[in-house]
Amino acid sequence: MSGSEAEAGAVRAFWERLGLPGLVDVHTHFMPERVLDKVWAYFDAVGPLTGMEWPIMYRAEEARRVGVLRGFGVRAFTSMLYPHKAGMAEWLNGWSADFASRTPECLHTATLHPEDGVERYVRQAVEAGARVFKAHIQVGAYDPNDARLDPAWGLLAEAGIPVVVHCGSGPAPGKYTGPEPIGRLLARHPRLSLIVAHMGMPEYTDFLDLAERYGEVRLDTTMAFTDFSERFSPFPVSERGRLAELADRVLFGTDFPNIPYPYLHQLEALERLELGDDWLRAVCYENGARLFAVTP
Structure with missing residues (x-):
């Protein structure tokens, strides 16, 4: 487990040099212990989606992990959690609501899955104060255009609640990953606020296209541009100008x-x-603080 005083000091020095009050991290994972243990076991076993050694740098109990982010000066973060099958999402939403209630820096996070009742529990989460949703198309192995999800997407678009969506085909493609299903979804719900996880890795260019076409599409930097990801999914140097724009x-x-x-x-x-x-x-x-009304 990392998170030493020296490491915290280096992270804080980064944002202090920029004159910022801290960081807003829109893609961090907190979930029930038994679920997280299974996620870590998957990485430890070199799961088929990764196919590579993936040591968990910040493996520790929940309170210690929260403390590490606070030590880094992260002013707001999320509890990205997601079901891999039907029947899990509502239970996960109950856990995440409780986590947010006892963790002031956490943006109340919720999730969804194509199943009977999804509009009901999404509405309940919104009414309970959810500020961001997580959709993991790769792990959930579902089509974002599944008709059962349509009322929920409409509700989230109307409420203006962002959805962090893992829809790129990295680290391994799934049946419904890639820009085409998301493009169809946005054609029906152009006001849906989507945050494309991992910059859409490896289909960076296609997801930049969608961000240029739809004003409520954003991209998060998660793992993109790092030495680890650049080995197997390098970001095209030719697209850096679009990042600036x-x-x-x-x-x-x-x-x-x-x-x-x-x-x-x-x-x-x-x-x-x-x-x-x-x-x-x-x-x-600044972008995260504006989107989620985070105050210094």
Whole structure:
């Protein structure tokens, strides 16, 4: 388990140099212990979706993990959680509501799955104060255009609640991953606020296209640009100019605690894009703070 005082000091020095009050991390994972244990066991076993060694850098009990983020100066973070089958989402939403109630920095997170009752429990989560949803098309192995989800997407679009969606085909393609299903979804719900996880890795260009076409599409930096990801899914150098042009639609995300490198490396990977301090300020704090009304 990392998270030493020296590491915290280095992370804080990064955002202090930029004149920021801290960081907003839109892609961190907190979930019931028995679920997280299974996620970690999957990574430990070199799961088929990853096919590579993936040591969990921040493996610790929940309170310690929260403490690490606080030590880093993360002013707001999420509890990204997701069902891999029907019948889990509503239970996960109950857990995440409780976690948010006892963790002031956590943006109340909820999830969904194509199943009977999804509109009901999504509405309940919204009414209970959910501020962000997580949809994992790869792990859930579902079509985002499943008719059962349509009322829920409409409800979230109307409420203006962002959905962090893992829809890219990295680290391995799924039946419903890639830009085409998301493009069809946005054609029906153009006001749906989607945050494309991992910058849409590896279909970076296609998801940048969607962000340019739809004003409520954003992308998070989770694991993108790092040495780890650049080995198997490099971001095209030719697309860096588009990152600069979309400066107000890129959000900082890390995948904490399930990352195989120090938290600081995600920040360093953004800095070495050489897009300037204004871009870093927008990505690391300002965009997320504006979207989720985070105050200094």
